[in-house]
Amino acid sequence: MKIIRQGLVESKLDIEIQRKDPNSPLYSVKTFEALHLKPNLLKGVYAMGFNAPSKIQETALPTLLADPPQNMIAQSQSGTGKTAAFVLAMLTRVDPTKNYPQVLCLSPTYELAIQTGEVAAKMAKFCPEIKLKYAVRGEEVPRGTKLTDHIVIGTPGKMLDWGVKFGMFDMSKIKVFVLDEADVMIDRQGHQDQCIRIHKCLPTTCQMMFFSATYGANVMEFAEVIVPNPIIIRLLREEESLDNIKQYYVKCKSPEEKYRAICNIYGVITIGQAIIFCHTRKTASWLSEKMSKDGHSVAVLSGELTVDQRIAVLDRFRAGLEKVLITTNVLSRGIDVEQVTLVVNFDMPMDMDKKADCETYLHRIGRTGRFGKAGIAINLVDSTQAMDICKEIESHFGKKIQLLDIEDAEEIE
Numbered sequence: 255m256k257i258i259r260q261g262l263v264e265s266k267l268d269i270e271i272q273r274k275d276p277n278s279p280l281y282s283v284k285t286f287e288a289l290h291l292k293p294n295l296l297k298g299v300y301a302m303g304f305n306a307p308s309k310i311q312e313t314a315l316p317t318l319l320a321d322p323p324q325n326m327i328a329q330s331q332s333g334t335g336k337t338a339a340f341v342l343a344m345l346t347r348v349d350p351t352k353n354y355p356q357v358l359c360l361s362p363t364y365e366l367a368i369q370t371g372e373v374a375a376k377m378a379k380f381c382p383e384i385k386l387k388y389a390v391r392g393e394e395v396p397r398g399t400k401l402t403d404h405i406v407i408g409t410p411g412k413m414l415d416w417g418v419k420f421g422m423f424d425m426s427k428i429k430v431f432v433l434d435e436a437d438v439m440i441d442r443q444g445h446q447d448q449c450i451r452i453h454k455c456l457p458t459t460c461q462m463m464f465f466s467a468t469y470g471a472n473v474m475e476f477a478e479v480i481v482p483n484p485i486i487i488r489l490l491r492e493e494e495s496l497d498n499i500k501q502y503y504v505k506c507k508s509p510e511e512k513y514r515a516i517c518n519i520y521g522v523i524t525i526g527q528a529i530i531f532c533h534t535r536k537t538a539s540w541l542s543e544k545m546s547k548d549g550h551s552v553a554v555l556s557g558e559l560t561v562d563q564r565i566a567v568l569d570r571f572r573a574g575l576e577k578v579l580i581t582t583n584v585l586s587r588g589i590d591v592e593q594v595t596l597v598v599n600f601d602m603p604m605d606m607d608k609k610a611d612c613e614t615y616l617h618r619i620g621r622t623g624r625f626g627k628a629g630i631a632i633n634l635v636d637s638t639q640a641m642d643i644c645k646e647i648e649s650h651f652g653k654k655i656q657l658l659d660i661e662d663a664e665e666i667e
């Protein structure tokens with residue numbers, strides 16, 4: 255099976271380190287050498303084409319590799335190098351002179367387990383003494399077998415069978431326990447029961463590493479209960495706010511239809527305040543004229559205003575004198591108006607090459623849903639290009655953008 259892996263995503267957003275254990279100094283590294291890896295492991299890292307650690311790697315690895323071992327709950331977006339980070343930690347912790355399982359890694363699916371194993375195999379290319387076993391469907395081992403592999407990567411059901419039910423290895427000798435996609439793994443709807451049963455058999459000295467791109471509030475709370483004194487690495491709120499913002503798209507055929515869509519949305523939902531993003535100043539002023547004519551109180555903020563004028567416009571908006579603010583990208587970042595419950599992308603955000611500008615999208619829709627409040631983001635899609643951008647954004651963040659039938663908009667309430 256071939257799994258296509260995406261390239262490393264640079265996370266531009268900052269991460270925040272919540273240090274729980276005051277005794278553990280935190281430092282970050284800018285090179286792989288600074289981690290003092292085993293030479294053959296370092297060789298493997300370079301052979302994979304990694305020149306320097308990614309953000310999550312530079313932050314997490316020194317702690318993961320430090321002695322005494324530290325527990326960690328870490329969050330970073332997909333494609334930022336989490337897998338490579340914990341795999342490197344797993345390989346470093348193995349003592350290949352002892353022929354029994356020492357490291358367990360749990361993944362939610364067969365495919366992910368295989369994918370992680372493939373990363374481990376590649377990274378350990380120059381460490382042939384390290385043996386790896388998959389505990390996944392299709393792998394059958396006769397009862398009574400004692401595993402001699404150092405690392406076992408698998409899904410919860412099989413791992414539970416092998417480690418706990420059939421005693422194919424000694425759970426009390428596990429030094430490192432990795433939970434990948436930790437949020438689904440310990441969510442009650444997910445694999446919680448099985449993971450907890452495995453977790454219960456681990457020795458107290460076992461180092462726990464939880465990695466995920468997202469953590470719901472409940473999941474994080476629960477993680478902190480089962481992981482003693484963790485170092486917690488989280489994304490900043492800006493990034494997390496996606497969770498409480500419902501995202502939709504509306505199919506339109508023309509600017510006129512986009513305009514009608516906005517009017518319909520207004521007709522059916524009670525809106526605190528709204529910000530509408532347009533690609534150009536021209537569209538922004540066209541739209542504001544139309545909306546004003548129809549009796550909406552609208553403000554426009556675009557690049558040609560002086561700084562003082564901008565502040566004046568914003569102050570009026572904050573004070574609620576206008577309910578709608580129409581703007582271009584000048585406003586995608588930073589402003590914080592608490593009552594904004596709706597963000598409309600009249601035009602999808604794109605970069606110079608007309609590709610999806612995911613970062614701007616995040617900042618735009620982050621204008622609503624501040625401080626965990628609920629918000630709605632609606633994307634008006636009027637071309638195949640806009641649809642492509644919408645799909646790209648959806649897959650980039652791994653969050654569904656739902657089709658909204660504007661004639662039947664009660665569903666968004």
Ligand code: ADP
Pocket residue numbers: 259260261262263303304305306307308311330331332333334335336337338339
């Ligand atoms: P995640 O687990 O966060 O989704 P991965 O560890 O799978 O991220 O990394 C994403 C992609 O980036 C993979 O193709 C991986 O090989 C590559 N990658 C990871 N770390 C680095 C690095 N330090 N330098 C270059 N590429 C990297």
